[in-house]
Amino acid sequence: MFLTDFYVQTYRDKVDDELSVARDVDGVLKLLGLPKGSHILDWCGGYGRHAIPIAKRGYRVTLLDLSPIHTRLAGREAREAGVKIRIVTKDFRKTPPRIKADGAINMFTAGIGYLSERDDLLALKSLRRALKPGATFVLDTMSPHYIARNYNPSGYTVSNDGSVRKVSFPRVYDFWTGRLISTETLYVGGRKEMVVTSSLRLYQPHELKELLEKAGFEVLSFLGSLAGEPMAIESKRLVVLSLRR
Ligand SMILES: C[S@@+](CC[C@H](N)C(=O)[O-])C[C@H]1O[C@@H](n2cnc3c(N)ncnc32)[C@H](O)[C@@H]1O
Structure with a gap:
């Protein structure tokens, strides 16, 4: 899905609201707790919607993403935007150790969960090598509890100008694997352009904790939002704050 322009076409105008990005950037920087000038790795950072504002605020930023x-x-x-960010086009399982960042962010369900648990562990271990000891790491993903409470077997979105439609159907939760399996069809100007399937493991907080610990991180807290609210069963997001050991 991420090697096509599917994501940019279907999500961009939904998530690029300047105010909410600024709020998320405020929140994630507060959670990282790093002084200006520190080096932050935006791990699976997409097209830079967080990396660029973070660089504008005076941090050194490296963005790694698989999708050219x-x-x-x-x-x-x-x-x-007149800012410099270092860009690495690479699979997150091969995060270059030379990055040596002071902190890392992984925003909006990025990379983790799409491959196998073994791959996620490999990826987190390679992230660990790319961070300085004591570096903070914020992982932001969907809360599996929220999805269960608001489960919808099909979905439908339309871009703000009406030209792009995305239809998600069917969407199946597989109890054997804990994965949400979706087939999504993109229509542009009424024409069917692309069909993509995805399979996302919906990790429980304690499963993410185990994975992070196996990779060499210490989990400090589970939060329900980037604003730092405690995790609750109603929380929409699952935000994990950890420390690179
Ligand atoms: C849901 S998007 C989120 C992007 C960005 N963090 C944001 O909030 O806009 C997921 C991103 O993860 C990247 N990604 C998925 N699998 C990856 C992998 N194996 N290695 C590196 N990046 C990956 C995709 O290319 C995509 O940009």
Whole structure:
């Protein structure tokens, strides 16, 4: 899905609200607790919607993402915004150890959960090698409890100008694997453009904790939002704050 422009076409105008991105950036920077000038790795950072504002606030930023479509867009938009970010187009399982960042963020269900648990562990271990000891790491994903409470077997979104439609159907939760399996169809101007399937493991908080600990992180807290609210059964997000040991 992420090697096409599916994500940019279907999500961009939904998630690029300037105010909510600014709020999330405020929150995640507060959770990281790093002084200006520190080096932050936006791990699976997409087209830079967090990396660019973080760089604007005076941090050194490296963005790593698998998708050349996303990283090219991030590079172009960073140039237009007049900020410098380092961009690495790579699979997160091969995060270069030379990055040596002071902290990392992984925003909006990015990378973790789409492959196998073994791959997620490999990825987190390679993230650990790319961070300095004591570095803070904020992982932001969907809360499995929220999805269960608001479960919808099909979904439908329309872009703000009406030109792009995305239909998600069917959406199945597989009890054997704990994965949400979706087939999504993209229509542009009434024409069927693309069909993508995805399979996302909905990790429980304690499962993410085990995975992070196996990779060499110490989990400090589970939060229900990037604003730092405690995790509750109603929380929409699952935010895990951890420390690189
Ligand atoms: C849901 S998007 C979120 C992007 C960004 N964090 C944001 O909030 O806009 C997930 C991102 O993860 C990236 N991704 C997925 N699998 C990856 C992998 N194996 N290695 C690196 N990046 C990956 C995708 O290319 C995509 O940009």
